[in-house]
Amino acid sequence: MFIKKITILLLLGLSSLYAKNDLMIGLVDIVNEAEEKKSEDKKVLNYLFKQRMRTQWIARDALLITMDFNSSFYQKEMLQKADAFNKNLNSLLDSKKDIEKAEKKDSNFTETIKDLNATWRFFYESVKKISKNSKDKEALKFIEENNIKLLNDISYIVTSFIKSYHSKNKLEASMEHTKSILYTQVGKPRVYISKLIKERFLVNQNMKKESNQKKLEQSIKDMDRLMKALKDGDKILELHGTEDRQILEKMDIGQKIWEEIKNFVQKKKLTEKDIIALVKKNDDFIKAQTEVVKLIRASNDN
Numbered sequence: 001m002f003i004k005k006i007t008i009l010l011l012l013g014l015s016s017l018y019a020k021n022d023l024m025i026g027l028v029d030i031v032n033e034a035e036e037k038k039s040e041d042k043k044v045l046n047y048l049f050k051q052r053m054r055t056q057w058i059a060r061d062a063l064l065i066t067m068d069f070n071s072s073f074y075q076k077e078m079l080q081k082a083d084a085f086n087k088n089l090n091s092l093l094d095s096k097k098d099i100e101k102a103e104k105k106d107s108n109f110t111e112t113i114k115d116l117n118a119t120w121r122f123f124y125e126s127v128k129k130i131s132k133n134s135k136d137k138e139a140l141k142f143i144e145e146n147n148i149k150l151l152n153d154i155s156y157i158v159t160s161f162i163k164s165y166h167s168k169n170k171l172e173a174s175m176e177h178t179k180s181i182l183y184t185q186v187g188k189p190r191v192y193i194s195k196l197i198k199e200r201f202l203v204n205q206n207m208k209k210e211s212n213q214k215k216l217e218q219s220i221k222d223m224d225r226l227m228k229a230l231k232d233g234d235k236i237l238e239l240h241g242t243e244d245r246q247i248l249e250k251m252d253i254g255q256k257i258w259e260e261i262k263n264f265v266q267k268k269k270l271t272e273k274d275i276i277a278l279v280k281k282n283d284d285f286i287k288a289q290t291e292v293v294k295l296i297r298a299s300n301d302n
Helices: 002-015 021-066 071-093 096-105 109-132 137-165 170-186 188-204 209-232 245-265 272-301
Strands: none
Touching: 021 071, 021 109, 021 137, 021 188, 021 272, 071 096, 071 109, 096 109, 096 137, 109 137, 137 170, 137 188, 170 188, 170 209, 170 272, 188 209, 188 245, 188 272, 209 245, 245 272
């Protein structure tokens, strides 16, 4: 990004060799403003990418709490993640210019934002209730019934924001589309992992067992495909894979943890020891995959 910026400035400088100083200052300001806007856009999207992950992490923690699994720890963790979600959501709602821009591209955007906000308010209250009373069944029910809705609404908003950021220039828009698809997909394993572990715990607790078993099986398939696609490419998912050795090494770490998790979630019955191992591997996978996310985004921002 720095090299790109310098190149732009040099070209502007050469073409304006005999221009007045105030014109050059104006051109530099335009370039700086454009770069700052891109940086701000990335920040907004990064908030949204994290929000997707938090919906499933919170739902997983809520379930662990009601299972009497280290309740005091997960009550604190769940509330911390919910507080972070709430803070970022409020920041998003304050991004008036971004929202107006997205609204112009998508007529359903405003309603989705309103719907998300309304669902979140009840969701947040439910989190607070469970953080105080681990036996609050109604609060757990609301979280379990609405966490996917939150996830879907956030994903919709991510897509809408990405579209609104695209350049009007066809070539630039095409390049931005390819990059945004990659950025969107590379973060999904961190969402899927908590989602499918949550589904496995629901099965273990005999909560809508048949339905959640089917969801779990589909989540495993989705995860397998996405992990392979990030490495080898997938035309339908619009992913091109990578040959970057450093990225591949990090991917291998995540893949190894995923295979271990998959073995656990496919067991007929989970013991307490299995649950402890799964939760740890869930967190380990997210850490490993976060390294992949950082490397991929850094390599594509240069």
